[in-house]
Amino acid sequence: MNSEQIRKFFADYQVVLKRVEQLEAAMRIKSDWDTWCAALRERAEFFRTEYAHMNALMRSVMPEFAKEEPALDDDAWKQLQISMMDFYRADTHDLAILMELAKILQKHYGHSNNLAAMTDVDLTLAYTNLEFSRILREPYGTRARDYYRKISVLSRNFGAIKEHSVHQAIVISYANLVMSCCVLGTVTMEEAFGMWEEMKELQASDALAATRESEPDVGRLLDIFTERFRTDAYALAKSFDRTMEAHTRFVPPELMSRIEQITAEYYEKLDKPEESTADMFQIITSQCDFDCETGRRTADECWKEIHTFFRKTKPKVKQFGEVDVRKIDVISYYMTCLDALISFLVETTMPMEDKKHYFREYQQDIRDFIADYDTRTGHSNTLNNALEELAFFPNAYALFDTAEEKIDYIFRLVVARHCTAFLHSLMVSAFAEAILSAIIDKEPALMMGYHGVTSPEDVQAHRAEILQFAHDAALLHDVGKNSMLEIIETQHRPLTDEEFGIIRSHPNRGGQYLSIDEDLARYVDIARGHHKFYNGKGGYPNDFDNTASPERFMIDIITVCDCLDAATDQYGRNYHQAKTTDEVLAEFKRDAGVRYNPDIVRFILQDSALRDTLREISGSRRLTIYYDTYKHYFM
Known part of the structure; x- marks a missing residue:
């Protein structure tokens, strides 16, 4: 690729990202059925076309970039760096593509003496790893810390460095180390306090003073973040990571005492x-x-x-x-x-x-x-x-009266925010309620032993509770995807290996979320187990044994419904052509006993009325569910 081809690719890609925004926004405009369905189909067709285009393009160019030294001339490398930084600064960008771009440039500039270019690369890698660490703490948190630290130590030669971009990167790195990395747990309070001391030394140095007029933004940023740590240090020291560890981060008593003193003095003088x-x-x-x-x-x-x-x-x-x-x-x-x-x-x-x-x-x-x-x-x-x-x-959660209120709170905050994930959960719920209703009516013995039921009559007597539990389990089964919704909803290009690795963490992430409350903990096994094979020998995560779970039957139901919706979705899964319900049922039959519960598969295949219902849900009723949901929540 030459420099003009590189420039054009990223310019065109920004146009694609803007078009994605426009298509998503169009789905939220209040409109009648015909107008809205036309917008949905336009969105789906755009994504299918763009995915095919990006897939072909990436297959053609990535082998060259995968080489130890891609065959690019100096102008092309320079344009690649410019494109990376333009992408980095843009309001709308693509973290995975940005990370891959920085990795390519790292191979090239890693052996050069171009400090400004290498600092740009390190800053981009630090930023993308930091953002991914908000989804999956490790290894991204440690990588972000190390890249930011590599840049921050350049402060020791601040006066000898002439490039404004490097000065700016040093301050940005310090700010992220003492604040973001500390909050996320990859920098200890002791380390953060030591780096803050370094920031104060730089702030008072002759080297920084010499740039106050020529680079006012650098000094201003340093002043802001040095002061910010002074006000936030006590809260940081007292904080704990509520969603992941739920324990107070240890801070040595002598450091805690010093931070308390600094904070008290600051507020006493504050006007x-x-x-x-x-x-x-x-x-x-x-x-x-x-x-x-x-x-x-x-x-x-x-x-x-x-x-x-x-x-x-x-x-x-x-x-x-x-x-x-x-x-x-x-x-x-x-x-x-x-x-x-x-x-x-x-x-x-x-x-x-x-x-x-x-x-x-x-x-x-x-x-x-x-x-x-x-x-x-x-x-x-x-x-x-x-x-x-x-x-x-x-x-x-002490402020809620019922489990349903808690679920609704989570649902509205983190499940209902993004259309694809939200609609998928609703479709899984519709499939699950249809299958379970038929089982309870026609073969309730399949559920004997589940939740302590001892007879077919007992199963039918608890019909309402079972269906409500299945409904809630379906809505919450993918709650671990909340932090990675932008990856999940990337429909215009193939996902990278980094993104696939992150997605595979969502069952355990969901289990961690739901473990915080007794009412929600009932759904932990379903969140963790819905990507495991029925026989326990495949799928993920590796550290969860679905065959030993008391929720095994419900896990099996949600697994079937999850796969059924994903495979038949012609509007939200644009990386493939949707299959018919019958094609998916044939796959269930082939993999029964290995990937899917054989009793559930047998029951579906033997019940023609249920199969008709599943075809209806995946076909004509899908659009109705989508439109009613958009009208209620998004328009």
Whole structure:
């Protein structure tokens, strides 16, 4: 490839990504049945065509790039680097393609003396690994930390480095090390504190002072993030990873004492204006957290201050965001405020009914934010990560009365956000309820022993509970995909090996999410087991034994329904031509006893009325389910 071909490829690819955004947005426009179905078909056809085109293109060019030294001239390598950084800075980009591009450039510039180019590559690899670590902590978290650290240590020669891009990368790397990597657990509090000390040394150095006028953005960024760590260090030290580990990260007592002293001194000297502005959300929430933890104020007082602040500033942030979302970190504003509000709300002394009232308000705030923000940002992994924390925050579950309320909360926050994953779960539910209804009516003995039922009559007596459980299990079986929705919904090109590896982590991820609450824990085995073979000898994850699970029968039902929908979907799975229901049933028969439960397969094949129902669901009823869902949730 020459430089012009490279430039054109990435320019065209940006056009494709913009077109994807437009097609997705068209699905959310309120419209009648015919108009909406036409938009759905246009979207599906575009994805099928573009997937075939990208598949052919990647097969033709990737072998060359896979070579130890691809045959590109200097202009082509330079254009590849320019394209990478343009892609890195773009509002809409593709993490996996960006990572692959950086890996190619790493092979070329890794043996050169081009510091600026190699720093661009390292920064891109750090960023893409950091974003992937929000989905799958390792190995991506460690890689991100190492790349950022490689760049940050260049600060020792800051004065000798002349390239502005390298100076900027040094500060960005420090900021991500002491904040993002620390929050995600790949940098310890001791390491973060030491790096903050390095940031202060750089901030006070003659080398930085010499660039204050010529590179004002570098000094300004360093000032912002050095101050930010001062306000957030205490909260970081006290934090724990709610969604993954659920234990307090150990911080040596002497360091904790020092951080507490620094934080107290900072807030004592802080001169807050009479009227707080939206960009003060970090300071206000951090100070409340510090004051409550150290006994300076009560949870009621802290909740009241943040609630008042949020209600006053939210309308301005919404208006501000519509003008230029980049002028304020809108994700951090909403998620930091709402996280703090829910945390303090649970601890207040107000009556439970009042707590529930405010919690309903905050749930609506979250939904409003998602609806307004999703179409205007490229920071979807950050948003997904923030929503996970809110959706799977154990303390919040004390504010629900029933298991169904908890499921609905998760459903609206993390399942119903993206159309493909959402509709797939609904289709799995429709198939599962159809199959189970027929089994309960015609051969209930198949379910004897499941959940303690001892007779066919007992199965039929518990019909409503079984069907409700299956409905909820279907909606939650893919909840682990929330953090990787952008990968799941990548329909315009083949997935990379990195992406396939991440997708295979979703069963265990879902199990971790659902383990936080007793009511939700009933569905853990289904989330973990729905990609395992019936005989336990294939599928994933390797560390889960579906054959020993008390939920084995329901796992088998969801597995069949999951595969049935994926194979017959002609609108959301554009990497293949949809199969007919009969073709899929023939595959079930072939793999019965190995991949699929032979009793369930036999029952379906023997029941002609059920097969007609399954054909109807996968065919004509599919569009009805899709349209009704879009009309209710997305339009």
